[in-house]
Amino acid sequence: MTAAATLFGSVALGVGVVAMPPTDGVSASSDAVAAIAEDGLSPHATDVPLLTLQEAGVQRLTNDAPAIVSLTFDDGTQDQVLAANILAKRGLVATYYVTTGQTGAPGFLTRDQLHGLADLGSEIGGHTVHHLNLPTVTQNEARRQICQDRENLRQWGLPAQSFAYPYAAHNDEVQRAVRDCGYASGRGLGGAVGSGESMRLAGETISPEAKIVESLRPENPMVTLAPNMFDRRSGIEAYQKDVETAVGVGAGWTQLTFHGICEREATTCPEIMVTEQELERLADWLVEQVVAGRVAIRTVGEVINGDPTAPVPSAYLSTGSAGDPNAQHAAFTPRRSSDPGHRVSDFTHQNAQGAPICWNGFAYGDNTANFTITSKTGHEGQEALRLELTAKGPGEAKWLPIMDLGECSLAAEGGQSREITYTARGGGAQSQPVAFVRDETGRWTYFSAGRFTPLGEEWSEHTWKTPDLPAGTTALAVGIALQQTGWNEVRQITVQ
Template structure:
């Protein structure tokens, strides 16, 4: 009787299905979002947060605050929530179509601009997923720890013989492979398959590429909030068996590299006395102490320079309204750098200082009209306070018809201290 019972138990045990084999490596999924689109914030971010998952948002610094795109404040909120901000060029340029110098401007200056806004920018994504050897080298030279492409992993309709996952760490961190971009035609089953095919083939890294998060928004590169929610509902419990969601930085790691400007040094038509080394009456030559409104402030020529021996400091100790800023002199042509109508210019200044989070420190720029009148032209994006020097780079719109010269400088519109040095002006047309 006991023997028959033991045999029955043994037979039942043998008939039970075998547990699935464990993957040789863990499976890691990264949720990456390209282009810094507004619906990623309004529709996508709440879904990620509700599932306790962190994404990587590759933003275009030159489009922050423009129609349909993230504002700088929204990007700051995303970063404050533990998500990653990555670079995606100044203007979403198709990089291999540009010469090497132009590629460096697009990649390096975008990163410098984002660093200047206070973001920890360590990883990059190529617009359109396009890169060549020159582009990859530029990404590395600009201080990125990785650069993500599009494609290279098994996807429906293409790359059938490709791997099912990227290596951890990638063999080529300057071109991280992915499945094809998620589109309106990508089904929930296909999203799940990108993960399970990696799990079933030894694990690895699966970076997924999203753009718009919207329903019926008229763009092919979109996932509906319902599909994204259903996918994350399915993905969330898989963490118990070893499939986890991580940001690109959590996978790649590495230190935050210093910013590397891509804009070349100014030519003969650039800023005069750019490092503020000469001064008359305490005011740097070819500059002026600008501002408006009511405040108690003091200007000081200081030795705490970015390069050379001198920089200029302004400190506001009581404030009602307006701002204070050191700007290139707005004269009739002796100092004011000339510009060409229709051309686009890259303005730069190094800065450091302390001010409250609500003080919107920005670069302001002006042009001189054909009638010789100086006119306010625009502002750059808001800058974060920093104890060490950072470079603020701003790309102007095309110079208006009839404009003959330009003036610019970083404005302090509230209580705090601002030091500026090393001004640059480059025609990037």
């Protein structure tokens, strides 16, 4: 399996980045979910520098027209510099929705680049801290993901008023969280506009135009309408038709959504990414429409005209916290009430699909990995996490807690050393404990790993003491990795 591993119907896309299919009451574009899950929140690096206004040498194209078009780019991958340069050379602007937990990581935009985009006249919007599928996490975690993301941008001098739902997935509670965190709008995709009381495009009486053209004063700004994200199988012609539809409707607004950009020299390009040549053709065509007075290009914030300085509720900021560590669904719960620092995970709490709550399997590289949970066959007759590698290439596979801002994370402080003890068995492979740390912005990074340990088929206990955690650490995630073909089962992990 390359890049992603499937577990209980969910797809692990990266460290702490988990895409799950919509549950009941969740609205999402199925095309968007499937395509993003296949490609993942993948970093796409480029060495091309971001142009300045002076280097672009073109003034912004401004005009008044009844039809408005907003160009939007999701995830904040570094290759979006290519898009920004294409637009800047033509006097066009866009809205960039970034996941601040990845900002500055390899292949993602840096803070300086975000400021450079803003200097070009573009808008920086929020896309959560970790790109989680919000309806699949707790309400408190969803609020932390949304509020902390906006607070990160605010602290970086980039006040944000526009939000885009990861995987286009949302429900009524998530929409309320977007509003309560101070955002003025939330973007849907493919006519997916929510559920319950907010569903307003049900039935066959709604015209196709109504699903892709939003009012300039949206009925529900927390889920603004937009066509499906760009797909190379349809090409830019599909977006040209969408713009023509907006022109035909009259006073309407269309949002065009892109993800990664393939460089001109690329020999292959994933279906959900646009090539430089394709984006140039679309941008040139849009310039023609602007000059003809048929459309105007605006950022999402310029259309909604919200308040980017609206406060962020402090109750849902994650700095220095790991949510409620005593919650029933926490990854690590106190072993004894008299010793809150001694925490254990025994995987007894499971969701409706039988997956251990707060835990997920993750594989990267060219591997074939299977993740399961045994049923009452583990150590002392309890469940155990089982990982089997049947084909091994570069990379590894591991069980990890979901790296969030709340209950699935274990609170920790810089300068501490933690002792990890796990009970395991295996066949034909060596196991290794691994640790990741989270900083004040919510960003997770790899920290350290213990030694490789051969496991026999009898249960045995193993201990690893981590180095001192780095300064600024707010949370810790500990898992067990497998780097050879074979299998292991982990019954219990304790941290103290």
